[in-house]
Amino acid sequence: MGNRGISYDKAKDFVELVEKKLQEGYVPYGSGTNKRGALSVAIEEIGLAPGTAHHRMITCQKKYRPINWDLYVERDPISETSATEQAFDLPEFPDDDIEVTEILDHLEKRFDKKINRETAQHWFPVKIKSDEPIGLAVIGDPHLGSHCNIKLLRQHIGVLSNTPGMMAVNIGDTADNWGRLIHLYAEDDMSRPTERRLARWFLSEAGIPWILWLHGNHDTMHSEFSTYLKSENIAQVPMIDWRAKFKLVFPSGEVKIDAAHNHKGTSVYNPLHGQKRAALWNENADIFVAGHHHTWAIQHEELDDGNVVHLARARGYKWLDEYAVRNNFNRDEFGATILFVIDPTTDHPVRRITAFADLEEGAEFLTWKRRNIA
Numbered sequence: 110m111g112n113r114g115i116s117y118d119k120a121k122d123f124v125e126l127v128e129k130k131l132q133e134g135y136v137p138y139g140s141g142t143n144k145r146g147a148l149s150v151a152i153e154e155i156g157l158a159p160g161t162a163h164h165r166m167i168t169c170q171k172k173y174r175p176i177n178w179d180l181y182v183e184r185d186p187i188s189e190t191s192a193t194e195q196a197f198d199l200p201e202f203p204d205d206d207i208e209v210t211e212i213l214d215h216l217e218k219r220f221d222k223k224i225n226r227e228t229a230q231h232w233f234p235v236k237i238k239s240d241e242p243i244g245l246a247v248i249g250d251p252h253l254g255s256h257c258n259i260k261l262l263r264q265h266i267g268v269l270s271n272t273p274g275m276m277a278v279n280i281g282d283t284a285d286n287w288g289r290l291i292h293l294y295a296e297d298d299m300s301r302p303t304e305r306r307l308a309r310w311f312l313s314e315a316g317i318p319w320i321l322w323l324h325g326n327h328d329t330m331h332s333e334f335s336t337y338l339k340s341e342n343i344a345q346v347p348m349i350d351w352r353a354k355f356k357l358v359f360p361s362g363e364v365k366i367d368a369a370h371n372h373k374g375t376s377v378y379n380p381l382h383g384q385k386r387a388a389l390w391n392e393n394a395d396i397f398v399a400g401h402h403h404t405w406a407i408q409h410e411e412l413d414d415g416n417v418v419h420l421a422r423a424r425g426y427k428w429l430d431e432y433a434v435r436n437n438f439n440r441d442e443f444g445a446t447i448l449f450v451i452d453p454t455t456d457h458p459v460r461r462i463t464a465f466a467d468l469e470e471g472a473e474f475l476t477w478k479r480r481n482i483a
Contacts, residue, residue, distance in 0.1 A: 405444025
């Protein structure tokens with residue numbers, strides 16, 4: 110059987126490269142000196158493994174032209190019989206993989222694409238077409254299913270879809286999506302296919318004016334769920350894991366929002382500890398908002414540098430929570446969605462952003478603001 114694994118050009122080019130290195134003054138392999146050998150230098154130059162290099166030289170000798178091994182080695186680099194005629198020929202099979210250089214090229218391109226995407230997502234702009242006041246509704250963890258306060262959620266969706274100037278952020282944990290806790294489906298009347306059907310409705314059919322979806326810890330418990338959400342994202346709403354930094358860009362200026370499923374840092378005394386920590390130690394923003402804990406809070410504060418920040422946590426819609434009961438967590442009754450009414454026509458740092466834990470009251474205030482601005 111012929112040697113099909115190496116082309117004539119590859120074998121010939123390698124042998125000629127070794128000969129060139131010998132002419133440049135490099136010594137034969139195994140010469141017993143401290144000087145670098147021609148064979149080693151050639152191997153390094155084209156990135157071959159030593160075994161592959163020897164294989165190419167033997168293949169060239171057996172298939173294409175004789176090799177005078179004395180030019181390359183003072184002793185046979187393979188074995189005493191490797192360069193002599195054998196009584197049999199072993200088959201050589203083509204490689205089943207692409208060249209390492211091609212793999213590296215591919216990885217380099219993938220890395221560049223990921224870096225470009227990461228850069229584009231950092232403070233990505235959402236362009237608002239007018240300077241009319243708008244409402245930014247940060248919807249707390251929905252946990253769509255039998256433990257979700259569906260009545261309240263549907264009531265709030267009605268407010269969001271029927272109030273001009275509204276736009277919404279899903280702070281994450283759209284469904285329970287049990288992964289390692291998959292046995293909990295057996296204690297519920299909610300199946301995984303039903304969860305996905307509700308998620309599709311929430312994303313595409315409920316009439317909510319989405320500008321951002323975050324993926325929380327439940328959304329990634331079973332990785333198939335986040336992949337499913339992206340496949341159903343017909344409107345191309347930005348979907349980002351855990352945390353997003355973006356800005357609402359009005360004709361007259363911008364408002365920066367740092368939204369996370371949760372910011373790092375907790376305190377039993379302050380439900381907004383993580384948001385305050387982010388405001389002090391991270392990049393400047395006007396709003397720092399999260400969910401995750403199934404509690405709510407709102408705080409406006411002027412920092413030492415003079416920046417006024419608005420900190421908030423949305424409670425979400427999971428009302429029946431055995432984990433919270435076992436750990437003696439309080440069940441908050443308000444703040445499921447936090448609404449920020451933003452008036453870009455004023456530079457006053459306090460009046461520019463007003464936060465509401467009552468969505469209906471905030472919607473009324475937004476309607477009044479838009480009517481008076483007009």
